[in-house]
Amino acid sequence: MEIKTAKLLDGKALAAKIHQELAAMIAQLQPKIGRPPGLAVLMVGDNPASAAYVSNKEKACTKVGIASFGKHFPAATTLTELEEVISELNQDQRVDGILVQLPLPNHLDSIALLHQIAPDKDADGLHPVNLGRLARGESGLRSCTPAGVMRLLEEYKIPLVGKQAVVVGRSILVGKPMALMLLEANATVTIAHSRSHDLKSITQNADILIAAAGIPGLITAEMVKPGAVVVDVGINRVTDSNGKSRLVGDIDFQSTAKVAEYITPVPGGIGPMTVAMLLQNTVSSYLRATGN
Numbered sequence: 001m002e003i004k005t006a007k008l009l010d011g012k013a014l015a016a017k018i019h020q021e022l023a024a025m026i027a028q029l030q031p032k033i034g035r036p037p038g039l040a041v042l043m044v045g046d047n048p049a050s051a052a053y054v055s056n057k058e059k060a061c062t063k064v065g066i067a068s069f070g071k072h073f074p075a076a077t078t079l080t081e082l083e084e085v086i087s088e089l090n091q092d093q094r095v096d097g098i099l100v101q102l103p104l105p106n107h108l109d110s111i112a113l114l115h116q117i118a119p120d121k122d123a124d125g126l127h128p129v130n131l132g133r134l135a136r137g138e139s140g141l142r143s144c145t146p147a148g149v150m151r152l153l154e155e156y157k158i159p160l161v162g163k164q165a166v167v168v169g170r171s172i173l174v175g176k177p178m179a180l181m182l183l184e185a186n187a188t189v190t191i192a193h194s195r196s197h198d199l200k201s202i203t204q205n206a207d208i209l210i211a212a213a214g215i216p217g218l219i220t221a222e223m224v225k226p227g228a229v230v231v232d233v234g235i236n237r238v239t240d241s242n243g244k245s246r247l248v249g250d251i252d253f254q255s256t257a258k259v260a261e262y263i264t265p266v267p268g269g270i271g272p273m274t275v276a277m278l279l280q281n282t283v284s285s286y287l288r289a290t291g292n
């Protein structure tokens, strides 16, 4: 019998295309506006996974012509100090987007800090105003990772209307906005989480399955409906048997690729799309701020 393999949803290639489009737009506008778009990324403490994301973002900014204002603070920085930095960035005319890298050290209240960012500079789409706009179906800055998933599904013309979509995970960063975006696209949406009973019986119904739990190998082939579209948001660093560190998602790729119609790889799937959406949000704030 012929063994089928799922088609790849290539986030890396689409992200590269989006970067090129943004670069062309910036090259054209910058001489007229007199400054490039600016993105400020605040990182607190030393989280190795976060460090990789921060450096990817900086490289991408350089490539497309966005000025990055990276700020790295010691783990012991107080909430008041960070609030002050954010309020300066809110006033800074060179800065169009502000992102606070999550997770923060435990003593800091990330929800309180996200409130402080001016909603028009909220490149991550996590401010209550922007999440509220999403919930109401109004336009606004959208959370980057779920927006990246939607853009990738659109690129491959994956039908969503009336489909059963299952999102595994309910964080503010990924799961919740993901579910809202799928709902906006007229899918029938189920959200599973750590308290859900019998995850397999839920995921087996999914025409579109989005895994965002942060658990390597959580989703295996027998949990996936044959012909489903499977999107792996998880990014987990694991050490394999010969002691080498590598990135894996939440989906057991090998087995699942044999039953799914489409699948995203890790790396090269949603990670690069998140970065592309972050740059796109920054450019859209830049256009708005400069009246273009």
Ligand SMILES: NC(=O)c1ccc[n+]([C@@H]2O[C@H](COP(=O)([O-])OP(=O)(O)OC[C@H]3O[C@@H](n4cnc5c(N)ncnc54)[C@H](OP(=O)(O)O)[C@@H]3O)[C@@H](O)[C@H]2O)c1
Pocket: 145, 168, 169, 170, 171, 172, 173, 174, 175, 192, 193, 194, 195, 196, 199, 212, 213, 214, 215, 218, 233, 234, 235, 236, 270, 271, 272, 274, 275
């Ligand atoms: N590709 C990207 O660009 C990108 C962006 C952001 C994050 N990520 C990755 O995506 C993953 C999730 O990130 P996050 O920030 O959303 O993580 P998070 O805040 O830790 O949330 C994880 C969610 O998964 C749920 N969960 C945990 N164990 C589960 C289980 N056994 N079965 C079902 N649900 C379970 C949790 O449920 P409870 O709510 O009940 O605790 C929670 O809602 C991580 O691997 C992260 O590195 C990737």
Ligand SMILES: Nc1nc(=O)c2c([nH]1)NC[C@@H]1CN(c3ccc(C(=O)N[C@@H](CCC(=O)O)C(=O)O)cc3)CN21
Pocket: 050, 052, 053, 056, 099, 100, 101, 102, 103, 124, 144, 145, 173, 235, 247, 266, 267, 268, 269, 270, 271, 272, 274, 275
């Ligand atoms: N405020 C905030 N917004 C975020 O979107 C965010 C955070 N914080 N904290 C960390 C998580 C994880 N995120 C990530 C993680 C990896 C890539 C990424 O570009 N991954 C590449 C490979 C990276 C590598 O090889 O090191 C990939 O292909 O998956 C992107 C976003 C975004 N995340």
